[in-house]
Amino acid sequence: VVDRDVTRVVSPGTLTDEALMDAGEPAAVAAAHPLKDGRVALAWAELSTGAFGFAAVDADEAAGELARLSVAELLFSDPDDGSVPPATEALRRALDVPASPRPGYTFRPAEAVTLLKRQFGVADLGGFGLGDDDPALPAVGAVLAYLHETQRTDPQTGRLPHLQPPRRLDRAGSLIIDAASLASLEVVRTQAAAGASGETAGSLLGVLSGNGKATRTPMGGRLLRRWLCFPLRDAEAIGRRQDVVASLADDGRFVNELSVQLKRIQDVPRIAGRLGVGRLTPRDLVALGRSVAAARTLAEVLGGREPVAPFHDRLDPLVGPLMGLAETLDDTCLQEDAPSHLRAGGVFCDGFDRELDAQRDLMQHGDRWLAAYQQEMSEKLGIPVKVGFNKVFGYYLELTAVQAAKLHDRDAATAGWTRKQTLKNAERYITAELKDHETRVLAAEDRAIARELELFAGLCDQAAQRIPQLQAYAELAAELDVLLLFAERAAKGGHCRPTLVDGPVLDVAGGRHPALDELLGTGFVANAIHLGGAGRAPLALLTGPNMAGKSTYIRQAALLTLLAHTGAFLPAESATVGLTDRIFTRVGAQDQLHAGRSTFMVEMTEAAEICRHAGPHSLVILDEIGRGTSTYDGLSLAWAIAEHLEAVGCRTLFATHYHELTALAGTRSGIANLHVKARPLNGEMVFLHTVEPGATDRSYGVEVARLAGMPPAVTDRAGSLLEAFEEKAAGSADRVPP
Amino acid sequence: VVDRDVTRVVSPGTLTDEALMDAGEPAAVAAAHPLKDGRVALAWAELSTGAFGFAAVDADEAAGELARLSVAELLFSDPDDGSVPPATEALRRALDVPASPRPGYTFRPAEAVTLLKRQFGVADLGGFGLGDDDPALPAVGAVLAYLHETQRTDPQTGRLPHLQPPRRLDRAGSLIIDAASLASLEVVRTQAAAGASGETAGSLLGVLSGNGKATRTPMGGRLLRRWLCFPLRDAEAIGRRQDVVASLADDGRFVNELSVQLKRIQDVPRIAGRLGVGRLTPRDLVALGRSVAAARTLAEVLGGREPVAPFHDRLDPLVGPLMGLAETLDDTCLQEDAPSHLRAGGVFCDGFDRELDAQRDLMQHGDRWLAAYQQEMSEKLGIPVKVGFNKVFGYYLELTAVQAAKLHDRDAATAGWTRKQTLKNAERYITAELKDHETRVLAAEDRAIARELELFAGLCDQAAQRIPQLQAYAELAAELDVLLLFAERAAKGGHCRPTLVDGPVLDVAGGRHPALDELLGTGFVANAIHLGGAGRAPLALLTGPNMAGKSTYIRQAALLTLLAHTGAFLPAESATVGLTDRIFTRVGAQDQLHAGRSTFMVEMTEAAEICRHAGPHSLVILDEIGRGTSTYDGLSLAWAIAEHLEAVGCRTLFATHYHELTALAGTRSGIANLHVKARPLNGEMVFLHTVEPGATDRSYGVEVARLAGMPPAVTDRAGSLLEAFEEKAAGSADRVPP
Known part of the structure; x- marks a missing residue:
């Protein structure tokens, strides 16, 4: 049908x-x-x-x-x-x-x-x-x-x-981050463990957004993601965001007022999307009505506040049309607990539509009629008769077996009864009146639902006229939401407003890793970063033991740079960040044997990409270049790459276990040494996690192996082998090539 | 309702x-x-x-x-x-x-x-x-x-x-493979690229099963997965599978006959599962009927064939009950193209149930009645009247606007008509007869569907009585399916039947990587593997340039060992495989910074696990141990681990870029050297992919960097640095510690 x-x-x-x-x-x-x-x-x-x-x-x-x-x-x-x-x-x-x-x-x-x-x-x-x-x-x-x-x-x-x-x-309008860097910096998802896919929790996005709980609106959460993936490259635009953040961070009461209004706004962009493809649900319509009803109050809250004046100006012309829609979708029209599907009806309020009310009356009237019919039959027969319903043959009259056995005495009253089913303790009958009634009730139910469908389609058409206004409203709410989030984090964490400058410089005092700082709690050790600028080398070689925090430090530099370009404040005492065109990273890799590429090939392909594309305004992060090949091959390549990047002049952090490389700092003004501190204490390693100028000459690999649970016989033997190797190496004097 | x-x-x-x-x-x-x-x-x-x-x-x-x-x-x-x-x-x-x-x-x-x-x-x-x-x-x-x-x-x-x-x-009953090894050997899925999750295509499972297309039944595909993850450790049980594979591989006609019958059997275990949780669909029931109908023929095909006699014996007692079910579910009961949902009816054949036929008659009768009514009204009024239907008010009579305007001339005939809707070119009316008819037709439709539900539930109950037989039938079909697959692959690829022995030995002549061999086509170079056994060292150190195939070779050894324990034949000229209790691998790794573990820590944790758990019957695969720390730390640890594993006596393949390690072979009888051949030709690398005894002293890392697209200025500089380093190192004489 x-x-x-x-x-x-x-x-x-x-x-x-x-x-x-x-x-x-x-x-x-x-x-x-x-x-x-x-x-x-x-x-x-x-x-x-x-x-x-x-x-x-x-x-x-x-x-x-x-x-x-x-x-x-x-x-x-x-x-x-x-x-x-x-x-x-x-x-x-x-x-x-x-x-x-x-x-x-x-x-x-x-x-x-x-x-x-x-x-x-x-x-x-x-x-x-x-x-x-x-x-x-x-x-x-x-x-x-x-x-x-x-x-x-x-x-x-x-x-x-x-x-x-x-x-x-507009690629030139945003700081470019390639797919490998997005992944290795864990911007929007953590890195995959073997065979697993990464997840948002633990990533920069996950931490900033409190795993989606810190933003007030779903579109705010998605916009945060977009801002992290497409940071700005225009100092003025960044400054405008920072201005709002700064003023909000100082005014907790205003933040609260705004929050209350934003929380009233539900996922309007996606509701508009479902409206566009004709897949709106009744629940969506209720949510839409509530969301647009917040427009006027939001405009009032924004009014007369200097830093958010541009938002007020954008919202003002939308208030009229949105409030019009809010009135159409108010609670005289839609039931508050509308279902998520239309098929069962129950979307519209009683009194909203005459035709619908009429069908609903018929259905209710049906229930009263059934009660009366049951009573009438019971009185006629002088025994209790029950009306029941099942799916196979609809409404029926039921007698207990005992009473049914006596029916022949009441032939006159039951002349029109047809026996339909015999159960163990009961007999069931149908009558023409009952069947007639049944078909009418079932039809009324169908009609009521069909009418609701019709009404629903009409409201959707009305709402669809407002799609552009809804989208503009949602975009504005999302921006406010993210700026509020930035402000709350800045106020709570005592974050600093970074100064964006033109030169290739990265100067951070007391900087912390924006994700790990929170995940690891108060134990996180702050560190300075100084690359480029007045008399400072743009390239730093970072040495130090395993597990001491080299990878964390270099990723931290990249993430602080990225965050500074989004308008967010930084977990640092102060920061000056040169406007950056690209962030490059080369950290970690896995074999792609089925694609015919060894780990080393993947590593070199990524490093080659960096050497070809990095410019003076780029930031480059390199972790252990040259690991996948033999000692001297790897050392030679790392050395040549460091020289190449120094010539480019890009800001570079280069973590390495090749202590031989640190000699470069002595001969090249663009290259400096840094090291992460650690010291053995009573046979255990103590990691201080502080980064200081100068090189180190030990990696404490054997100590780490002991921590990892390697049998003592193996680590003891490795320890004495290490001594022997180092003695020999010391004999071969200085290792700086021409 | x-x-x-x-x-x-x-x-x-x-x-x-x-x-x-x-x-x-x-x-x-x-x-x-x-x-x-x-x-x-x-x-x-x-x-x-x-x-x-x-x-x-x-x-x-x-x-x-x-x-x-x-x-x-x-x-x-x-x-x-x-x-x-x-x-x-x-x-x-x-x-x-x-x-x-x-x-x-x-x-x-x-x-x-x-x-x-x-x-x-x-x-x-x-x-x-x-x-x-x-x-x-x-x-x-x-x-x-x-x-x-x-x-x-x-x-x-x-x-x-x-x-x-x-x-x-029964852990002792199967060869144990840990999660890291399953992942790095790409047994059931390929390894994850950054941020991505792995996939079956390209893995050993994907290649063997032709991405699910080479098995004849879905449960066969799943059993193949189970056999790969839980290889046997009992030589007799393996031998029984090999016997079947060997005999099937020689009899293509029998393979075809079996295939035809197995292909008739659909996903019976999952259908039984849905039966168990009351979620069977009509289409499932049709599929089940067809699947069990294959039982008798399958038993006939298996009958009298020695190697598959155990399968015949298991199937024989099931044939009776299964054929009984097949008769219940035959094509006089269920429509061949039954829908996937019950709600629209149309599951049962006409003639199968009297009650259902009666309701269907009523519905069809309704169509005839409507046609007659339309004709009757048209004749009465002398103008064409159309019967239509819509969801809001059901059946209606329609006149064009022109004819409707003249209706006052025909008042008598249209006395009972109620005007319901005015369209641009037409008027619509309802009558009491039409409404009465409508309710009856709609009710008949509801009844018919309810009756089908009832009948369906009855058949499900009957089928549910046979769940144990269905599960046994499916298990048997799945086993035959995988053995057929093994036989087909053995016949097509000319694979050999490995000899399983008790001692810790791995002896393969002309072995190929079971997955890459197919993915890469005819270009794959076969290699011998000799570990342990008569006068041969159980531990081999493998050196050679990047990209030459070291990782492939050591994984190949592990995969051939694993396959031998499943009963499959091997892509090799001949193979003797010692029964193996565990396969360990330590290849590749990524940082897990959010879990506070550096790459090197992950590497050492896995290596420590191997040192603690590997026994004389284990197979160990190590790729580049010691990479994540400084040169001498890593070398010392790799050296000590090699010595430890030699003492354990397990079969070990140890790929390394530490050429210094190769000196071990000179002093330890349990350690031998292997290398992968390559030579530079006109400035390009030629990889021969052949593994030969003895050590090599070059890794060709700079050449690989050139292939990867590194700017020539960088690789040229790296090349001259390398010469300088090697010259210096040569000065420090031999580097073997005590």
């Missing part, structure tokens, strides 16, 4: 359902398409919020950009032989997402132009900064075609109403 | 729905509970198949055992303060699965005893080898309580009918 249409296809990159999604994690679908000039056309869209972007980037930067965007599905042009092109396969592996083959024609630029014009109702794409020959068009078109194909578009216009116009990624 | 009960809770470890599960991957729920004696009580159950096991193991072996079992969810006793105990957290991280806190009382042994007795209807647990004071009881009870709580148990007995009695894990 009811026709069913396939109205959408579900795939990892096109989820919109609340239950299937992580509130803190965006999930975009992206397309990547190789271009003739060696670049790659990229486009991506978050269906759940309507964000839509594109870029054309160098082939070796595609993975990095997509990793920052949190892509959940990758589209590629199907070569029609069932294979996956090697470049796509490499991207897919790097991102760890499924790749979906798509017909080649969806990647044609002409197709893209047609689709874009229809989707956005424009005659020309100039407004989006997209010429008809833009290199990114194949990817933009492919993403749009995929969304149109898998989602229910507006039947009148053929559009997805909540999809925003595509925006070109 | 319809009551809804929560009948089950869905969690990662208790999935049974086909659509939510990977056919090739088991998903068990496990409980781990620390014991006072330092051990850990473990129990696990696969709800989808009914498998149920337990063990009490040393704390440091718990992760390894659970990893082999493919656990998807971990239960632990909730300490009631919202925290996760450190031991549980470590397990959870190692396994990368969610952990679910459970009330402490579900871990009480007394509770476990009560639950077990009720579940299996026994008065005593002795039959399961479980005393009332068995250390594993807390975990066994917790798993059972969890299943009973989350799943719909049989309302009469309170049992899960398909759950099998718990079986103690």
Whole structure:
């Protein structure tokens, strides 16, 4: 009786359902398409919020950009032989997402132009900064075609109403972090243990956001992620964020007032997204009504406060339309505890719609009729008759077996009864009146639900008219949310406002690792960082024993630099940070034997990338370069790389176990030595975790092995071997080559 | 009208729905509970198949055992303060699965005893080898309580009918592989790239099973996984599998006949599982009918063939009951294209049930009545009347607006018509007859579906009586399936039957890596492996350049040893393999900074584990021990570890870049040198991938850096530095310590 249409296809990159999604994690679908000039056309869209972007980037930067965007599905042009092109396969592996083959024609630029014009109702794409020959068009078109194909578009216009116009990624506008660095710095997820995938808890994002509990809104949590992955590179824009943070950090009462209003705003971007694809639930509509109802009070709270004046100015024109929607969706319309599905009804309040009330009356009337009928029958027969219901034959009259046996005495009264079922202790009958009644009640129930569907569709249409205002409202709330978070953390932790300057300098006094500082509690030891600037070497070689904190220190430098570019304050006494174009890291690696690459090859590929791309404004973090090969090979390469980076002049922290390297500091003005302190005490290692100038000459590897539970016989033997080796080496005098 | 009960809770470890599960991957729920004696009580159950096991193991072996079992969810006793105990957290991280806190009382042994007795209807647990004071009881009870709580148990007995009695894990009966080795040998999944989780494709399991396409049944695919994770340690049992493989490999026609029958058997264990938890779908029932219908023919094919006689003997007593079920579920009962859900009906054939036929007749009769009514009305009015249906007010009569305007001429005929809706071009009316008819048709539809539900439940009950036979049938089919796979691979690849012996020896001629051999195609270079046995050193040090294949060679040795213990034939010319109690590996590692462990600490912890646990019958694979610390520390430790393992006498392959170590072979009879050959040719490296006796003294790290794309200025400088270092080192004469 009811026709069913396939109205959408579900795939990892096109989820919109609340239950299937992580509130803190965006999930975009992206397309990547190789271009003739060696670049790659990229486009991506978050269906759940309507964000839509594109870029054309160098082939070796595609993975990095997509990793920052949190892509959940990758589209590629199907070569029609069932294979996956090697470049796509490499991207897919790097991102760890499924790749979906798509017909080649969806990647044609002409197709893209047609689709874009229809989707956005424009005659020309100039407004989006997209010429008809833009290199990114194949990817933009492919993403749009995929969304149109898998989602229910507006039947009148053929559009997805909540999809925003595509925006070109401004790579020069943000500090670039590649995929390997995002992973090794544990910015948004911790690194994978063997066979496991990383997780947010423990990462910088996890710690800052209190695992999603510290932000007041889901979109705030997602924006924090975006700000961490796309830090700013413009000192003025950073300064504007810092101004708000500084003023909020000083005014706890205002922070509380704002918090109360923000907490009223639920996941409006995703609700708008479900509205756009026609998948709104009744519960969404209730949440939407409550969220927009906060607009006026939020505007009042923001009013007249200088640092947040820009937010007030953005919100002001939205208040009218949003409050209009709030009135439509108020509690005379929707039941507060509306269900998450329409199919059972119960969404609308009594008194809201006459037609619905009428059907509901019929249903209730039915219950009264049944009670009366049961009484009437009982009186007629002079014995108790029960009305019951089951799914196979509906309403019935029931007599106990004893009474049923006597029925022949009451033939007149039961003339119209049909025996339907005999149970052990009872007999069940149906009558024409009962069946007639039943069909009427069942029909009324169906009608009531159908009417609710109709009313619901009407409200969705009204709300859909306000999608642009909802998106603007949500974006503003998200920004305030993250700035509030920054302010709260700054106030609570006594963090400092970093000074952003133009030169290649990193100067931090009393700096702490922004994630581990909290995870490890008060025990974390603060350290200074001085790279570049007045008379200081931009490259520091860091030596010291295992487990003493070398890796933590160099990652800390990278994370503080990153955070400074987001507008956040830093866990440090003071900080001056030179504006940075890229952060590079080379730390840790695993074999990729199935891809035919040894650990050492992976290491060298990443190091080569750094040597080729690092510029004077970059920050480079290197951990144990040269480990995967024999001693002198590794030492020679580490040495040559250090010299190369010194010539580039980028800020570099280079942790190493090659003590031979420390000789470089004596001959090169751009290279300095640092070491992490430790000392053996009663046969145990004491790690002081403080970083000081100068080199060290011991790594205490044997002591660490003892801590790790190595049998004493083995560590004792290793200890005496070590002495023997060192004696011999001492004989070969100084080891600095020309 | 319809009551809804929560009948089950869905969690990662208790999935049974086909659509939510990977056919090739088991998903068990496990409980781990620390014991006072330092051990850990473990129990696990696969709800989808009914498998149920337990063990009490040393704390440091718990992760390894659970990893082999493919656990998807971990239960632990909730300490009631919202925290996760450190031991549980470590397990959870190692396994990368969610952990679910459970009330402490579900871990009480007394509770476990009560639950077990009720579940299996026994008065005593002795039959399961479980005393009332068995250390594993807390975990066994917790798993059972969890299943009973989350799943719909049989309302009469309170049992899960398909759950099998718990079986103690026989650790001494299988070759033990710990979690790190499973991961680094890529037995069931490849190793994770940064931030990504590994996958089956490319792993040993993926290659052997053709990514799940080479096995004929889903349970065969899962059994292959089990055999790889739990290889046998009993030469006789291995020999029995080899006998079958050998005889099948020689008889392609028999293989084909068996294949045809096995392919008829669908995922019977999981269907039985869904039967057990009351979640069977109509499509499952059709699949079950077809699967059991294959029993007789399968028995006929197996009959009279010596090597498979044990299988015939096991199948024979099952044929009767299974064929009985097949007759019940034949095509006079179930429609071939039964839907996956019951709610729309359409499961049963016409003619199967009188009651159902009657309701269906009523529905069809309804269509005829409507056609007649439409005609009657059209004739009465002399204009065309259309009958239509919509969800809000059901059936209606429709006139075009033009004709409706003339209706006042026909008042008599339309006296009972009520105007319901005015459209642009049409008017819609309802009549009492139409409404009366409608309610009857809708009711008939409801009844028909309710009757199908009733019939379906009856068939499920009948099938549920046969769960033990279904499980036995599926197990047998799975074993045959894997043995067929082994035979096909042996025949196609010309593999050899390894000889299993008691001594600690590994002797392979022309061996290839069982996974890479296929992935890389014909280019794979075969190599001999000789460890232990007549006059041969059990420990070999392997040197040679990067990228030349050292890691591949040592993993190959481990994988061939593992495969030999599963009964499979080996990609080699000949092989003699000493029965092995454990395989240990120490290859690759990543920092676990958030867990406060440096790379070197992880490396030393794993190495210490090996030094403590390896015995004379173990196989040890070490790759680049000592990398994470300074040169002499690492060299000393590697040296001492090699000496320790030589004293243990276990078979060991030790790949290293410390060329200094090769001097050990000169002084110790249990240590030999091997090297991988390579030579530079016109400035490029040529890797020959052949392993030969003796040491090498060059690693060609600078050449690899050049291949990786390092700028020439850097590699040229590294090259001249290397010369300078080597010259100096040569001056310090021989470096062998006492």
